[in-house]
Amino acid sequence: MNKLLINSGVLCAAILGLTSYVGAAPVYLNNTNISVAVGSGTSPGSFNNTFSGGNTIEKVIDAPSATATEFHNQNTHIWFTADNIGGGLELLFDFGQEYDINTLHFWNYTSESYDVDNINFTFFNSSNTQVGTLGVQPALGSSPGILAQDIVLAAPLNVQFVTAFLTGDNRQVDFQNLGFTAEVSTPRPNPVPEPGLVSLLALGLLGMLVGGRSRLL
Ligand SMILES: [Ca+2]
Ligand SMILES: [Ca+2]
Structure with a gap:
């Protein structure tokens, strides 16, 4: 030759x-690959029947996909009532590794009397260094089947930990799920070719x- x-x-x-x-390809982050906990920044208030019947805060991340429909019942939603106006629920997400977030998904309650009116996000990388913040005023959920509102984000990148503070203008915080579509972060700058x-x-x-x-x- x-x-x-x-x-x-x-x-x-x-x-x-x-x-x-x-x-890496985008993936939907839920209870199969991330965790969520109630944060110590949660205001004085009541979780009402959120934890009745053996339910846990994992109800926040139990949607199987970003396009899942969820119906409002005691086993699917979270309902927090703050004692004072301005009070709210703090959620702490841990992705287990760094991701670049593409889309935020939020399944809100269907009427103004209980829905979430504002969410303040703070994003941190694997070293717990803050890499971004975001304020969102989510839309009302669809009815009767609640679908996610999708909010496309160009950033933040390299996120492992997320803090979300959810409030309602009338102290009520009721919603079904909070989710993220994201890609596993690639090392930056671009990797050096192998010798x-x-x-x-x-x-x-x-x-x-x-x-x-x-x-x-
Ligand atoms: Ca749920
Ligand atoms: Ca409201």
């Missing part, structure tokens, strides 16, 4: 190896030069 052809093959293989590094690949590429280039010269001779 022609030496130039062989060396071109080696070169192509090396280039393919370098360019095969691609970002083996660099050597292979150099070898391919050298081979092409030698091969080209021998054809000229």
Whole structure:
């Protein structure tokens, strides 16, 4: 076989190896891959029947997908009533690793009398360094089947921990789920090619030069 052809093959293989590094696919984060807890920043108030019947705060992240429909009942929703205006519920999310958030999903209650009116988010990376904040005034939930409102975000990146403070203008905080679609963060800056690949590429280039010269001779 022609030496130039062989060396071109080696070169192509090396280039393919370098360019095969691609970002991870977006995933919906729920109770199968993240955790949620009630934060100590929660105001004095009542959880009403949120925890009755053995239910836990995991009800916040139990939607199977971002497009899931949820119906309002004692086993699906969270209902917190703050003692004072301005008081609210604090939730702490732990993603287990850093993600770049693409979309925020929120399944709100269906009427103004109990729905969530404002959410203040604070985002932190794996070192617990703050990487962003966001204020959201969510829409009312659809009825009777409650679908998520999707809020597309260009950032934040490299998020592992999220704090969300949810309030209602009338002290009521009632909703079904809070979710995120995100991609596992890639190391930044872009990773350096492995030494083996660099050597292979150099070898391919050298081979092409030698091969080209021998054809000229
Ligand atoms: Ca739920
Ligand atoms: Ca309201």
